[in-house]
Amino acid sequence: MANIQSQYFKDIDLDDAFFDSLKEDYSEFSSWFTKKAIEDKHAFTLYENTKLMAFLYLKIEDEIDEAIVPKFTEKKRLKVGTFKIDAHGTKLGERFVKKIFDVAVAKKIDEIYVTIFDKHQPLISLLKTFGFSEYGTKTTSNGKELVLLKNLFNLKNDILKDYPIVQTENKHIYGLSILPQFHTKLFSDSILNNESVDILKDVSHTNSIHKIYICAMQAVQNFHKGDILLIYRTNDGQGAARYxxxxxxxxxxxxxxxxxxxxxxxxxxxxxxxxxxxxxDELRSFYRTKKYPFIIKMTYNVAFKRRVTNGQMIDSFGITPEYWGVFSVTHEQFKKIIKAGEVDESIIID
Incomplete structure (x- = not known):
């Protein structure tokens, strides 16, 4: 099982070899870690079996760090205090970047920053892909680090750099169905209450912000870059579709x-x-048979806090398509659906 968890520092083994590189980069790392353990702080971790694969510590700050040049203005920010991934080709970094944004949105913080040594180019590249840019530097006894900064609402009109913001102006909105056996494997944060986290294996398609959807539904040819998709998990056979x-x-x-x-x-x-x-093997078969000829690449932006049922869409929002595989949704219906889904509306910009 590979699932992100919130874990107290005191329950994490500081002697784990995972932390060796951090101890090398930061002379005070061990004492800092011990202090956080005493203060009952927690971090996000991910284990593969019993092996620590990822560690993320986030801190809300409103003070000024004098070591950063140019100097920050006084403002509440989310600091990515410590972030390490044991990279092994499964897009795990993307999953943790999404977690950073999820926390920022939940805490109503629009600016995020990280200090990082220039040698960590793969992580720097990942952060820049999703909208972080070089702000300045921070110099300490450990050396000079880059300061990367992202303002969630300083939009660049770029799907990835603006992630996770969803812009609806002049965009079409569709419902797109997915079968239960594929749903949670692809959309890891949208796990349903009756599903086991054991199905969330540490593989690329589960971890990634990007998703690939392959199908034979002709209507997906109407989709254009920037259009909004509501992911509709079809009936799992445990009751009526409306529920x-x-x-x-x-x-x-x-x-x-x-x-x-x-x-x-x-x-x-x-x-x-x-x-x-x-x-x-399945992909090779698809290519050779052309059975599923359409390929959608999309970003996974928001997981609903409360699932919106087929019955609600019919009874409350007037959505009654002839075919639920792909269906159109008006902007007014979309607003009602995201409200029912308890989505933080600050990240939906129209």
């Missing part, structure tokens, strides 16, 4: 391709495999 089919998440379309856009099978695999729930 068991639910909207769980919001995604944003990056692009829609057809299988004929890939000149070779290997190019198709390279594009789909990191973000798709299907195995290499």
């Amino acid at each position: 068991r089919s639910v909207v769980t998440s919001i995604c944003v379309v990056e692009e829609v391709l057809t299988i004929n856009d890939f000149s070779t099978e290997e190019k198709f695999l390279k594009y789909c495999e990191p973000y798709s729930i299907f195995s290499v």
Whole structure:
């Protein structure tokens, strides 16, 4: 099982080899860690079996760090205090970046920063992909670090750099159905109450912000970059659809391709495999048979706090499509759905 958890410092083994590189970078790391343990602070961790694979400590700050140049103005910020991933090709970093944004939104903080040594280029590149930019430097006895900063609402009109913000102006909104056996494997934060976290394996498609959806539904050809998708998990067979089919998440379309856009099978695999729930053998079969010719690449932006049922959509929001595979949603219906789903409306900008 690989699931992010909130864990007290005092319950984390400081002697774990995972922390060796942090001790090398920061001479005071061990004493800092011990202090946090005494203060009953917690961090986000992820274990693969019993092996620590990821550690993230976040701190809300409103004081000024005098070591940062140029000097920050006084403002509440979320500091990424310590962030380390044992990279092993499963997009785990993306999953933790999403966690950083989730906390910022929940705490109503619009500015996030991290100090990081220049040698950590893969992590710097990941953070810049999702909208962090170089603000300045911080110099301590450990050396000079870069300061990367992101303001959630300083929008760049770029799906990734603006992530997780969802912009609805001049965008179409659709419901997109997904079968229960695929749903939580693809949308890890949208797990339903009756599902086990054991199905969340530490694999690329579970961890990633990007998602690949492969299907044969002709209507997805109407999707355009920036369009909004409401992920609709279909009936799991444990009751009537009006209670068991639910909207769980919001995604944003990056692009829609057809299988004929890939000149070779290997190019198709390279594009789909990191973000798709299907195995290499299944993907090869799809390419050869052309059975599922449409490929949607999208970002996973929001997990609903409360699932919105098929019955609510019909009775309360007037959504009654002939076909629930792909269906249109008006902007007014969308506003009502996200309110019912208890989505933080600050990240929805129209």
